[in-house]
Amino acid sequence: MTEHQSSLQTPARRSPGKTSAWHRSSLARALFSLALVLMLGVIFPAEGAFFRLGTHQGALRQASVVGILACGLLPVILAGGIDLSVGSVLGLSAVVAAKLSIHAGEPAWLSVLLVLGMGAACGAASGSVVAFARVQPFVATLAMMVFARGLAKTTSGGTKVATAVPGPDGVLRYVEVPPLFRALDAQVLDGSVATVTLVFLAIAAIVGFLCARHRLGRYLYAVGGNEEAARLSGVPVRATKILAYVISGLCAAAAGICQAAQEQQGDPEAGVTYELTAIAMVVIGGTSLKGGRGGMGLTLLGVLTIGYLDKILSINAVPEASRLMLTGAIVIVAAVAQKNS
Amino acid sequence: MSRMLRLTRRSFTLGLLVLACACKGESKGSGPAEEGGKKGRFVIGMSQCNLGEPWRVQMNADIAAAAKEHPEIEVIFKDAQNDTLKQRAHVEELASAKVDVLLVSPKEAQPLTEPIGKAFDAGIPVIVLDRAVLGERFTTFIGADNKKIGRAAGEWVKKVLGGKGKVVELKGLMTSTPGQDRSAGFREAIAGSEIAIVFEADMKWLEPEARKEMDSALARLPKIDLVYAHNDPGAHGAYLAARAAGREKEMKFVGIDALPHEGVSYVAQGILDATFQYPTGGREAVETALRIRKGEKVPKTITLGSRRFTKDDVQKGGEIIE
Numbered sequence: 288m289t290e291h292q293s294s295l296q297t298p299a300r301r302s303p304g305k306t307s308a309w310h311r312s313s314l315a316r317a318l319f320s321l322a323l324v325l326m327l328g329v330i331f332p333a334e335g336a337f338f339r340l341g342t343h344q345g346a347l348r349q350a351s352v353v354g355i356l357a358c359g360l361l362p363v364i365l366a367g368g369i370d371l372s373v374g375s376v377l378g379l380s381a382v383v384a385a386k387l388s389i390h391a392g393e394p395a396w397l398s399v400l401l402v403l404g405m406g407a408a409c410g411a412a413s414g415s416v417v418a419f420a421r422v423q424p425f426v427a428t429l430a431m432m433v434f435a436r437g438l439a440k441t442t443s444g445g446t447k448v449a450t451a452v453p454g455p456d457g458v459l460r461y462v463e464v465p466p467l468f469r470a471l472d473a474q475v476l477d478g479s480v481a482t483v484t485l486v487f488l489a490i491a492a493i494v495g496f497l498c499a500r501h502r503l504g505r506y507l508y509a510v511g512g513n514e515e516a517a518r519l520s521g522v523p524v525r526a527t528k529i530l531a532y533v534i535s536g537l538c539a540a541a542a543g544i545c546q547a548a549q550e551q552q553g554d555p556e557a558g559v560t561y562e563l564t565a566i567a568m569v570v571i572g573g574t575s576l577k578g579g580r581g582g583m584g585l586t587l588l589g590v591l592t593i594g595y596l597d598k599i600l601s602i603n604a605v606p607e608a609s610r611l612m613l614t615g616a617i618v619i620v621a622a623v624a625q626k627n628s
Numbered sequence: 629m630s631r632m633l634r635l636t637r638r639s640f641t642l643g644l645l646v647l648a649c650a651c652k653g654e655s656k657g658s659g660p661a662e663e664g665g666k667k668g669r670f671v672i673g674m675s676q677c678n679l680g681e682p683w684r685v686q687m688n689a690d691i692a693a694a695a696k697e698h699p700e701i702e703v704i705f706k707d708a709q710n711d712t713l714k715q716r717a718h719v720e721e722l723a724s725a726k727v728d729v730l731l732v733s734p735k736e737a738q739p740l741t742e743p744i745g746k747a748f749d750a751g752i753p754v755i756v757l758d759r760a761v762l763g764e765r766f767t768t769f770i771g772a773d774n775k776k777i778g779r780a781a782g783e784w785v786k787k788v789l790g791g792k793g794k795v796v797e798l799k800g801l802m803t804s805t806p807g808q809d810r811s812a813g814f815r816e817a818i819a820g821s822e823i824a825i826v827f828e829a830d831m832k833w834l835e836p837e838a839r840k841e842m843d844s845a846l847a848r849l850p851k852i853d854l855v856y857a858h859n860d861p862g863a864h865g866a867y868l869a870a871r872a873a874g875r876e877k878e879m880k881f882v883g884i885d886a887l888p889h890e891g892v893s894y895v896a897q898g899i900l901d902a903t904f905q906y907p908t909g910g911r912e913a914v915e916t917a918l919r920i921r922k923g924e925k926v927p928k929t930i931t932l933g934s935r936r937f938t939k940d941d942v943q944k945g946g947e948i949i950e
């Protein structure tokens with residue numbers, strides 16, 4: 288790698304040697320947090336439930352939907368932005384996916400394509416507001432968060448879109464759960480892993496490739512590291528930002544389809560506060576909210592850490608109040624461990 | 629610079645306009661005040677605290693359906709979007725518009741007692757729905773009894789399990805009164821029998837949470853006889869978890885609320901074994917309003933009856949409890 292290439296790849300970071308050292312230490316810290324949480328499970332195994340395979344399959348399945356949101360948030364956060372709308376876009380996507388595949392009986396590929404298109408449009412809208420109108424990402428995506436939630440409620444008529452379909456005369460008619468939903472909610476590979484977990488891993492692989500190996504990834508790091516320097520080095524800053532939000536919107540839409548499949552209905556209230564969990568997953572992994580630093584490997588560790596914490600508290604039937612306090616405390620420990628890197 | 633300022637001001641005004649439209653939150657109501665009471669028309673104002681919950685959407689739908697049967701009735705709906713102060717303003721607006729009867733389903737008692745009392749003092753009959761206010765300054769309160777419904781669920785569970793078995797309880801928010809009452813009533817009914825609650829967790833009234841907690845219960849317990857969830861989405865989430873584990877045949881599922889498109893549908897589809905209705909009182913509110921109009925005396929408190937829906941009676945509209 289020539290001097291020139293390396294400076295383009297990491298325009299606003301320290302020298303390559305230091306960067307990889309930073310990355311190694313960050314990885315070690317993320318692993319430390321995960322180990323801490325897993326140790327909690329070993330100490331409190333809930334009558335051996337922690338050592339059963341089903342518990343781990345369950346933990347992975349439950350972390351998948353929010354994990355997909357975290358994958359989408361990664362490019363946005365790397366580019367120095369934030370996307371608060373992912374939970375609402377998830378809810379909207381769940382409603383539209385249910386409307387299309389349960390009520391309208393559309394084929395799976397068409398439903399998926401339309402919902403993904405809608406998610407991408409939501410992302411492109413927030414991205415354009417951020418890139419062209421120069422509105423703070425926090426404000427722009429907050430607006431999208433409120434708007435998408437409202438749209439979800441309007442589309443669904445305020446109720447859940449389920450397999451009981453009201454006819455024109457008000458009488459309910461029952462339809463089958465569509466094959467798309469059944470397939471996504473199934474356990475595959477001899478029942479060893481849930482389909483949604485595979486979807487999550489596939490999305491993580493694609494976004495991870497884009498961030499680490501593709502030109503777009505270099506642009507994301509550059510914009511997040513130092514926007515002005517990136518612009519001067521010829522990085523298309525606006526396009527990069529918009530693309531980051533489009534990826535986030537696409538992921539939120541995919542998560543919405545997975546959520547609807549697991550609930551067998553489209554709930555307009557689905558995904559409330561999921562954005563905060565997803566952001567916590569990205570940050571606990573060690574990706575900096577200031578942008579320019581982090582990666583998919585770290586994010587996956589963050590997803591596992593929060594997912595397992597949730598599961599371990601649940602199998603031990605810890606009361607809600609203590610659960611909130613414990614989660615807060617452990618997130619702080621993990622965040623402090625990530626600090627000073 | 630001044631152009632910039634002008635632009636900012638314009639966009640600010642635009643934003644305010646948009647906000648104003650968004651915050652209006654009413655579905656009907658172009659000046660009913662002037663004509664209220666005249667020409668035989670009968671205007672009912674309905675202040676709903678929040679339309680984010682399906683149960684409250686159903687309440688409004690019940691009111692609208694009951695009102696439709698009487699062509700002289702006009703209903704003005706207001707949705708406070710879970711904001712106490714907004715609801716206070718709605719109550720005051722409806723009172724100053726001199727509606728013939730005011731229906732209020734308050735978000736909380738203390739802050740809404742005074743505005744409701746003022747409307748009542750001004751001579752407007754006030755019907756309070758679901759959640760009570762303090763004192764006596766209203767015409768009548770219509771609501772259901774969560775504890776009684778919880779007890780009915782417990783009695784039924786005791787009967788179908790033969791007085792013996794392991795039960796998972798998926799609770800609504802235990803900091804909320806409905807959650808506490810639905811739990812207390814159930815436990816009262818099964819006390820003294822050999823039914824044991826072997827796993828309990830807060831699912832915050834949310835289906836995905838219920839599925840998560842049920843996953844944990846399934847991982848821990850080799851045998852579960854019945855799942856009692858404080859609402860129907862919770863019971864549905866538990867069913868999906870059990871089915872994913874291939875254990876849905878092993879246990880029964882019981883929920884509460886019995887909304888037509890939720891619990892009752894689940895029972896009809898064979899997903900839940902029973903659901904217990906938590907009535908909205910929407911229809912009763914309109915009927916009571918008409919009685920008030922005729923000058924009849926109405927009781928201060930009307931406690932709504934509940935229905936139980938099981939596979940055997942769901943087609944004929946459930947069974948009345950007690």
